[in-house]
Every structure is written in structure tokens, then in C-alpha cells.
Amino acid sequence: MKTTTLxxxxxxxxxxxIYQKKLTDSYQMPLxxxxxxxxxxxxxxSEICLIHAAGTQEIYHTLNQNNIRCFFAEIRHEITGIEGFFIVDYDPFQLKKLCCEIEETHVLGRLFDIDVMDVMGNRISRMSLGYSExxxxxCGGDVLSCRRERKHSxxxxxxxxxQLILSYLGCDTDILKIFKESSDHILNE
Incomplete structure (x- = not known):
């Protein structure tokens, strides 16, 4: 597997x-x-592919539950990670609230980075809705402090x-190892 550079x-x-701004400008809807x-x-x-697929599924589930129509969807596979883009016609602040709930409640939610942009392409922050950073x-501590001090290996x-993936899948370490080994050789090609 290829690592990326900073x-x-x-x-x-x-x-x-730039692409996010292009999408919001084109559709004049939140992203x-x-x-x-x-x-x-x-x-x-392979694990990141699984995490992103779970996040995409949860976004679609949440949109469907709230009768929110998705007008455009795209998944991009980049060496720097998988990116999903979803244009919807809904209040961006309410949309961000729904996405924060996904990040807060889904088993893999801590591994999701879900941003919401308004029709002007401005990012809606968690803190503007009363959520903490x-x-x-x-450890649950300050993420910037942990990174700066390299608290965790x-x-x-x-x-x-x-462990989060195992909990999500409801399987044990051996099953995850088989999945990883069987799919990583494809990613190495």
C-alpha cells in the first residue's frame, strides 16, 4: 500500500x-x-473503504428518514482517501445537525469526517450548532494537544x-484479518 505525503x-x-465550491455554485444547494x-x-x-461505505450508507439512510432528496452524488477514490459529495435541498444548519448526530452516534462515527457547506460554499461549524469540537x-482529550504532543502511537x-470496525461488523479479529488480507493485495496492484 502506498502512503501519502503531507x-x-x-x-x-x-x-x-475548489471542487466543493464548484458544486455549491452549480447547484445552488447545500453540500x-x-x-x-x-x-x-x-x-x-480496505478498512478505510469499509469505513467510507458505512458513512455513505448512513448519510443516505438519514436523508431517506428525513425525506431529503439527493440531487447529486459522487464518490472519488484518491490516494489521499475516499471522498463523497452529496448535493441536497435542505436547510444547511439542520443538515449539519443531522450529520453531527451521525458522527456522534454511529459506531464508526468518530471515523467519519462529515462537512456541510451552505449554498455559498461556506462550511457550517459544529460549534455554531452548540456541539463541541x-x-x-x-482518550477523549483535546485532539490538537494529543497530536502536537504525540500522546498516542x-x-x-x-x-x-x-476495535471500532470489529464492533461495527460484529465479528472477531480473525474475520477482519481474512477480509484485510484478501482485499489489500488488490489495493497494492
Missing amino acids: NEILMRREERS ISLQSNIPGFLKYT RSCMI KEAYSSHIE
């Missing part, structure tokens, strides 16, 4: 931002943007993410 991640972030929230430079694995997925993050 430069690739930053370049893709800028390209994604939901889904990425996986995975620390480190390995951004495209996201905390560290391992790469192995600790990997183990935590694996």
Missing part, C-alpha cells in the same frame, strides 16, 4: 475545496462532504480503529 494531502485538500478521519499517511486501505478518539490508533 504535500499530497494538502494539495488534495485544496483541490477538494455534504464525507471523508474518513484516519490519522497518519496511509489513507487508502471533536475530541481525541483514543500509530499502533494505538490502529488498534482503536480495528
